[in-house]
Amino acid sequence: MRYAANARMYSVNPQAAAAWKELFGWIARESGVDLEVVDHNFPLPLAELWARKDLACTFMCGYPFMLTGQRQRPVAAPIPANAPRKGQPVYATRLVVRAGSDFRSLEDTFGGRLGYTVPDSHSGYNALRHHLLPYYRDRKARLYGDSVGPLTTPRRVIDALLADTIDVGPLDGYALDLMLRHDENLRSQIRIIASTDPAPAPLLVAAADCPDEAVAKLQSALARVASAPECASLRDRLCLDGFAQVGASAYELMLQWEEEARSAGYAEPG
Known part of the structure; x- marks a missing residue:
């Protein structure tokens, strides 16, 4: 099955958007999960993107993540290079x-x-x-x-x-x-x-019924972003140290x- 990947939340300019597309391509190759980078640009509502049944690697704000009725599956959250708590998502x-x-x-x-x-x-x-x-x-x-x-x-x-x-x-x-x-x-x-x-950073999510195997493969690939030599340029262009696994409980702070x-x-x- 082909799954949707999207970084609209952090595609803040053409350079960042191109870097996210490259990173998703690397994640797809490393994980073996078939990812398609889907477009969902402003003014299309983010809620429509997050409701898709084929999500596997899409950024979602933690606040609506906690408010939604059918909660998506957490995959991982970014660790910004300039995170207010160094090394944390x-x-x-x-x-x-x-x-x-x-x-x-x-x-x-x-x-x-x-x-x-x-x-x-x-x-x-x-x-x-x-x-x-x-x-x-x-x-x-x-x-x-x-x-x-x-x-x-x-x-x-x-x-x-x-x-x-x-x-x-x-x-x-x-x-x-x-x-x-x-x-x-x-x-x-x-x-x-x-x-x-x-507060906990926006997270990459998968649809509620995304298979465990696909989520686990994505999490393994995302964990390697921090140290993979071929991701060094991407980490720089995305102001990113890597990714960390997160659970829904971390986002209770927002509620x-x-x-x-x-x-x-x-x-x-x-």
């Missing part, structure tokens, strides 16, 4: 502003315009809300004059910043690393003013963060 959200703005702290942006991606995103919504929750509790009022979204993708968050339609926005830290790796000009256009607590916010009456970041 975790990431954080970077809160960014325009480089030329006067904002020097997150508190400086309060009262302004906050961007977000989509409500079922961890990095662009759930982690953002968790980071803002202590400020909301302290002030007992909304923090921003306007919440702008859904912006959907990290690139569109940056575009909104540069177009001056938002003052601050959330970026998946690993996605930002990939953007900066392949676009040096971006470093002079945006500035990080805060980072959220680390805890959601419950904390909702219990405090802070359902929507803003």
Whole structure:
């Protein structure tokens, strides 16, 4: 059987997209699992991709992974080279502003315009809300004059910043690393003013009924990415140290963060 592979979440530019395609090709050869890199680009909903019955190696955000009714199978999660906990499959959200703005702290942006991606995103919504929750509790009022979204993708968050339609926005830290790796000009256009607590990174998933044998073969191949000499260039181009096996229990943290916010009456970041 042919299985679907997709890295839309981290195909943040043509260079990264090409590198992911190469890596999936290597994984297919190493594992013996027939992978087809499928296109599912914005504005197609990610939920439609994640509902496919032929998934075997497709990136999925951990938050909707925990919210879905029929849960996909965890395969592995990336270990970003710049992970907030070195050597672990975790990431954080970077809160960014325009480089030329006067904002020097997150508190400086309060009262302004906050961007977000989509409500079922961890990095662009759930982690953002968790980071803002202590400020909301302290002030007992909304923090921003306007919440702008859904912006959907990290690139569109940056575009909104540069177009001056938002003052601050959330970026998946690993996605930002990939953007900066392949676009040096971006470093002079945006500035990080805060980072959220680390959380488990988005994971590669397979469909719920994907055979155990296929999942095991993929996990074995993914474990070799970290040390395979032929993957050295790919690791560099993908800002990647390797992959680690993960279980669903690691992502319960995201539901805890959601419950904390909702219990405090802070359902929507803003």
